Amino acid sequence: MPDTNESIEALAQQEYKHGWVSHVDADQLPPGLNEDIVHAISAKKHEPEWLTEWRLRAFRHWLTMREPEWQKPKYPKIDYQGIIYYSAPKKKPEVSSLDEVDPELLETFEKLGISLDEQKRLSGVAVDAVFDSVSVKTTFREELSKQGIIFCSFSEAVTDHPELVKKYLGSVVPYTDNYFATLNSAVFSDGSFCYIPPGVRCPMELSTYFRINSAGTGQFERTLLIADEGAYVSYLEGCTAPQRDENQLHAAVVELVALKGAHIKYSTVQNWYPGDKDGKGGVYNFVTKRGMASENAKISWTQVETGSAITWKYPSCVLKGDNSVGEFYSVALTRDRQMADTGTKMIHIGKNTKSTIVSKGISAGHADQTYRGLVKIMKGATGARNYSVCDSLLIGGTCGAHTTPYIESANPTAVVEHEASTSKISDDQIFFLRQRGLSEEDAVSMIVNGFCKDVLSELPMEFAVEAQKLLGVKLEGAVG
Amino acid sequence: MTTPLLEIRDLHASVDGTEILHGLSLSINAGEVHAIMGTNGSGKSTLTKVIAGHPDYEVTGGDVLFKGRSILQDEPEERACAGIFLAFQYPVEVPGVSNLYFLRSALNAQRKSRGEAELSGAEFLALVKEKAKLVDIDQALLNRSVNEGFSGGEKKRNEIFQLAMLAPTLAILDETDSGLDIDALKTVAAGVNSLRSPERAFLLVTHYQRLLNYIEPDFVHVLLDGRVVKSGGKQLALELEDKGYAWIEEEAASA
Numbered sequence: 001m002p003d004t005n006e007s008i009e010a011l012a013q014q015e016y017k018h019g020w021v022s023h024v025d026a027d028q029l030p031p032g033l034n035e036d037i038v039h040a041i042s043a044k045k046h047e048p049e050w051l052t053e054w055r056l057r058a059f060r061h062w063l064t065m066r067e068p069e070w071q072k073p074k075y076p077k078i079d080y081q082g083i084i085y086y087s088a089p090k091k092k093p094e095v096s097s098l099d100e101v102d103p104e105l106l107e108t109f110e111k112l113g114i115s116l117d118e119q120k121r122l123s124g125v126a127v128d129a130v131f132d133s134v135s136v137k138t139t140f141r142e143e144l145s146k147q148g149i150i151f152c153s154f155s156e157a158v159t160d161h162p163e164l165v166k167k168y169l170g171s172v173v174p175y176t177d178n179y180f181a182t183l184n185s186a187v188f189s190d191g192s193f194c195y196i197p198p199g200v201r202c203p204m205e206l207s208t209y210f211r212i213n214s215a216g217t218g219q220f221e222r223t224l225l226i227a228d229e230g231a232y233v234s235y236l237e238g239c240t241a242p243q244r245d246e247n248q249l250h251a252a253v254v255e256l257v258a259l260k261g262a263h264i265k266y267s268t269v270q271n272w273y274p275g276d277k278d279g280k281g282g283v284y285n286f287v288t289k290r291g292m293a294s295e296n297a298k299i300s301w302t303q304v305e306t307g308s309a310i311t312w313k314y315p316s317c318v319l320k321g322d323n324s325v326g327e328f329y330s331v332a333l334t335r336d337r338q339m340a341d342t343g344t345k346m347i348h349i350g351k352n353t354k355s356t357i358v359s360k361g362i363s364a365g366h367a368d369q370t371y372r373g374l375v376k377i378m379k380g381a382t383g384a385r386n387y388s389v390c391d392s393l394l395i396g397g398t399c400g401a402h403t404t405p406y407i408e409s410a411n412p413t414a415v416v417e418h419e420a421s422t423s424k425i426s427d428d429q430i431f432f433l434r435q436r437g438l439s440e441e442d443a444v445s446m447i448v449n450g451f452c453k454d455v456l457s458e459l460p461m462e463f464a465v466e467a468q469k470l471l472g473v474k475l476e477g478a479v480g
Numbered sequence: 481m482t483t484p485l486l487e488i489r490d491l492h493a494s495v496d497g498t499e500i501l502h503g504l505s506l507s508i509n510a511g512e513v514h515a516i517m518g519t520n521g522s523g524k525s526t527l528t529k530v531i532a533g534h535p536d537y538e539v540t541g542g543d544v545l546f547k548g549r550s551i552l553q554d555e556p557e558e559r560a561c562a563g564i565f566l567a568f569q570y571p572v573e574v575p576g577v578s579n580l581y582f583l584r585s586a587l588n589a590q591r592k593s594r595g596e597a598e599l600s601g602a603e604f605l606a607l608v609k610e611k612a613k614l615v616d617i618d619q620a621l622l623n624r625s626v627n628e629g630f631s632g633g634e635k636k637r638n639e640i641f642q643l644a645m646l647a648p649t650l651a652i653l654d655e656t657d658s659g660l661d662i663d664a665l666k667t668v669a670a671g672v673n674s675l676r677s678p679e680r681a682f683l684l685v686t687h688y689q690r691l692l693n694y695i696e697p698d699f700v701h702v703l704l705d706g707r708v709v710k711s712g713g714k715q716l717a718l719e720l721e722d723k724g725y726a727w728i729e730e731e732a733a734s735a
Contacts, residue, residue: 427536432572434556435532435565436586436642437593446585450576450625 028087033080035059038186041086045155045190048162051169058175058185065179072370072402073310073339075284078249085187085220144204148197151206154222157193164195168226172255172292172318180251181288184220188253191222196231196262205460207236221252227262227297234265236463248273248283250308256291256299260321263298264291267459269467271474272307277365279337282309289313295321295350302458304467305332305340306474314372316345319353319381326355329455331467333448333474334367334399343373343404348381348414357388360452363399364475370402375416377409384414392422393451395444395475445472483548485510485681486531486650492541493530499540500526502706510649511678515692515717516685518703519725524685525569527703528654531683532566533559546650561593565648567639569655574626579638580608582626583645590646611644615671633664640671651675652683657691669694689721702728 029040038059042052067078144151150161157165175185196202227233250272258264266289275282285308291299301315311334317326328344346355361369375386392401403420425447433443449456449468456464486508493501500523508514518524530537531544533556543550551559574582588598599607612619617637627635636656643651653672657665672682672695684695692700692714700716701708702725709732710716720728 426572428570428572429574431532431534431556432568433574433582433586435560435568436582436646437557437560437590438586439557439589440555442585442589446577446582447574450574453576 028084031082031084033059033083033085033187037085041187041189044086045158047155047158050166051158054170054175055186055188058182059187061176062179062182062186065182067179071312071341072368072372073312073341075310078284080183083249086189144202147200147203149200149202150193150195152193154188154191154193154224157224161193161195164226165193165224168224168255168257170255172257172290173253173288178288180286181253184222184251184253184288188220188222191224191252193223194225194233194235196227196233198228198259199230200228201231202233205234205236205463207238219248219250219252221250221254223252223254224257225255225264225266226257227259227264229259230261231259232263232265234267234460236267236269236460238269238271238463238466250283250285250287252287252289254287254289254315256289258291258293258297258299258324260294261296262294263300265300265460266291266302266315267463268301268303268305269459269463269470270303270305270307270311271470273309274307274334274336274338275309277336279309282338283307284309285311285313287313289315290318290345291316291326292318292320293324293326296323297321298325298327300327300329300458301344302327302329302455303331304452304455304459304470305330305342306470308340309338311338311340311342314343314345314374316347317355318347318349319355319384320349321353322350323352324350325353327458328355328357328359329458330359331362331452331455331471332360332369333362333364333471334369335364335395335474336367337365338367339369340367341370341372343371345374346376346386348375348377348384348386351381352383352385353381354384355386357386357390358454359388359390360455361390361392361401362395362448362451363392363401364395366398368400368402370404372404372406374406374408375418376406377411377414377416379410381411382413384411386414386416388417389419391420391451393448394422394424441472441475444475448475482509484508484545485547486683487545487548488527488531488542489545490542491527491530491539491544493526493537493539495526495537500706501530503542504703504707505542506701506708508650508681508683510681511676512699513676513682513684513695513697514699514701515697515714516683516701516703517687517689517717517720520687522703523706524703525654526706528566528652528683528685531559531652532556532564557589558593560646560648561590563649565643565646565651567636567643567651567653567656569658571627571630571635571639573628573630575628577626579622579624579626580604583608583642586642587645607645611641614644614674615640616667617641632659633661636660636664636668637671640668644671644675647675647680649679650681650683652685654685655687656684657686657688665691666694689717692717704728704732 029037038055042055173181175182194206225235256264256266272283272285293299299317305311315328319326326346332340332342334340344357357373359371361371363369371390377384390403394401401422405418407416409416429447430440430443433446434440448471456467459467484507488504488506491501491504492499516524530539539552544552546562584604591598615637621634627638656668697714700712700714702710710728
C-alpha cells in the first residue's frame with residue numbers, strides 16, 4: 001500500500017516546467033556598479049538630466065546603507081559588483097506588427113503560454129511584455145489612448161510624458177526608502193508606466209509579463225501606476241523565468257498612486273525559477289510595492305506567489321486620505337527549499353480608513369514561510385478599522401510556517417482584528433477524496449485550491465483560472 | 481456458482497504494527513445486504529478501511545477479491561472507480577471546496593476511468609436534482625463547502641447523497657447510524673433502501689440493531705477480535721440486541 005508521506009514528498013518534488021534559456025544576443029554593460037555605470041545606464045536610455053541626477057542621488061545614498069538582516073530567510077552574500085546592471089535584447093525591435101519581432105523571442109513566449117498574438121485577438125488584454133530589460137512590444141495602446149489612458153514602457157514615459165514621471169516617481173517609494181528600493185532607483189532599467197485620466201474606467205485589464213533571461217543579469221523593474229481622480233484600473237502582472245544555476249536578484253519597485261476616489265486593483269501571479277530541489281540557483285525576489293490612497297480611494301493588492309528561491313516583499317497601502325480603503329489578498333506556495341517572508345503594511349493616516357488582509361500560506365517539503373505584517377493606526381486615524389486573517393497550510397512534516405503580525409495603534413477609536421490559524425492537510429481528507437475516485441494529486445490540488453478560495457476569488461476571472469492551474473501544476477509530481 | 485461480488489479470505493491486517501484483523505473471511509453476492517456487528521475494538525472500522533485501501537492499514541495476510549480479482553495492490557481511487565464506496569463514520573470537511581464541484585470532479589474521474597464521457601454541467605445538475613430527492617438533502621447544502629458547518633445528520637445525509645450520485649456496486653456504510661436522531665435515521669435508511677438493487681450489495685457496519693429495523697439485512701455477521709465468529713439471518717441481530725455480546729464471546733472461547 002502506498003505511503004502517504006512519501007507520496008506527498010513526491011508531489012513536492014516536481015521539476016520546474018518553464019526551465020530553459022533562450023538565445024537572444026544581449027547588448028549589455030560590464031558587471032559592476034559605480035557612478036559611471038549609473039551614468040551609462042541613463043545615457044543608454046537617453047534620459048533627461050534630472051533623472052540622471054535622481055539616479056545618482058539614489059546611488060550615493062545606497063552607498064551609505066546597510067543590507068538588512070532582520071528577515072527570516074537567509075541567503076549567501078550578494079556580490080553587487082558581480083551583477084550586470086544593464087542588458088537589452090540586441091535587436092531592439094521598433095515594430096508595428098508581431099511578424100517583425102525576433103522569432104526566438106516569440107517562441108519563448110509561446111513556451112510560457114503567453115502568446116501575444118492570441119492575447120491580442122482573443123482576450124482583450126493589452127500586454128506590455130518585458131523581456132530582460134527593454135520593452136519589446138506594447139499592444140492596444142492606440143485603443144487606450146482614445147480614452148486618454150497612457151500605458152507604455154517606463155522609458156517611453158520618460159520621453160513622452162516627463163511631467164507625469166517627474167511628479168510621481170518616488171512619491172510613494174522615495175529613493176531613500178530601503179536598501180533594495182534605493183538600489184533600484186539608481187539602476188532601474190525599464191518597466192511599465194500607466195496613467196488613467198480623471199473619471200475614466202480603464203476598459204480592459206492591463207497586463208505585463210516579466211521574464212528574467214540573460215545569465216547573471218539582475219533585473220530592476222520600475223512600475224509607476226497613477227489613477228487620477230475617480231479613475232479605475234485593474235492591472236495584472238505575471239512572471240516566469242528560465243532555469244539556471246546562479247542566483248538572480250530581482251529588486252523591483254512598484255508605485256501606485258490612487259488619487260481622490262480612484263480605485264486600483266493590482267494582481268500578481270509569480271512563478272519564477274525557485275531553484276532545484278536543494279534550493280540552488282533560484283531567483284531572489286526582493287520587491288518593494290506600495291500604494292498611496294487619497295481621500296475615498298481604494299487600493300487592492302492580490303498576489304499568488306509560487307516561485308523564487310526567496311520571496312521577500314510586503315505590498316503595502318498608505319491610507320492617507322479620509323475613507324480610503326486598502327486590501328491585501330495573498331497566496332504564497334513554497335516547496336522544496338523555497339523561503340518566503342511576505343505580508344503587507346497598512347498605514348492608516350486618514351479618518352475612517354479601512355483595511356483588510358487575507359493571507360494564505362502553503363508550505364511543502366523543506367520550505368519555510370513567514371507572514372510578516374504591520375497594521376499601523378496613526379493618531380489622526382479616527383474610526384480606522386482593520387481585519388486580518390492569516391492561515392497557514394502545511395503539507396508533510398518538514399516544512400515551517402510563522403506568523404508575525406505587528407499592530408501599532410495610536411488612536412483609541414481604532415478597531416483592529418487579527419485571526420491566525422495553522423493546519424495540515426490531513427491524511428483523512430486525502431483518503432476521503434481518493435475514496436470518491438480522485439487521484440492523490442487532484443485531491444491535494446483540490447484541498448489547496450479550497451484553502452485559497454478567498455484569495456483566488458479576488459483575482460480577475462482569467463487570472464483566477466490561470467492561478468488555479470498554476471497551484472495544481474506546482475503540486476504535481478509522480479505519485480505512488 | 482457465480483463469483484461473489486466481494487470475497488474476503490483469511491484477512492490479516494494491522495495498523496501501526498498492531499494486528500487488528502486476525503484471519504477474517506466473508507463473502508458477499510450482488511444484491512445482498514450484509515450487516516457486520518460487534519463491540520468496540522472488534523475490528524469493524526478497520527475492515528471497512530482495508531477494503532477501501534486506506535494507506536495506514538497494512539495487509540499482512542489473506543486476500544480481498546472484488547468481482548473475482550484481488551484488489552490489494554490497487555490505489556484507493558482505483559477501488560473507488562471499480563465500484564467500491566465507503567460512507568465514512570466521521571465525514572471530513574474540505575473547506576473552500578463546494579460540494580457540487582467536488583462531486584462533479586469525483587463522478588467525472590470515475591466515468592473517465594471507465595471510458596465513459598464526462599457529464600456536462602446540465603446533465604450533472606439533472607442528476608443532482610434526481611438524487612437529492614432520494615435523501616431529502618437541502619439544495620443549499622450542495623453549494624456549501626464539503627461538510628463544512630454541517631450538522632452530524634447533514635454530514636451523514638451527504639454521504640448517502642454521494643452514494644446515490646456515484647452509484648457504486650458495493651456500498652460500505654461505516655456506522656452511518658451513529659449520531660443520528662430517529663427522523664434522520666429513517667431518512668437515511670429510506671435513501672439506502674431506494675438504492676437497493678440486484679446489482680448492488682451493501683455492507684452495513686453498525687453497533688446497534690436499531691438501523692436494521694429500517695434496513696433489513698439478508699445476513700448478519702458478528703465480529704469478535706478481528707474474526708467473524710458467528711453468521712446468521714436478521715434474527716441474529718435481534719438476539720444480540722436482547723442478550724448482548726457476552727454469550728458470543730463465551731461461545732467463541734469454548735469453540
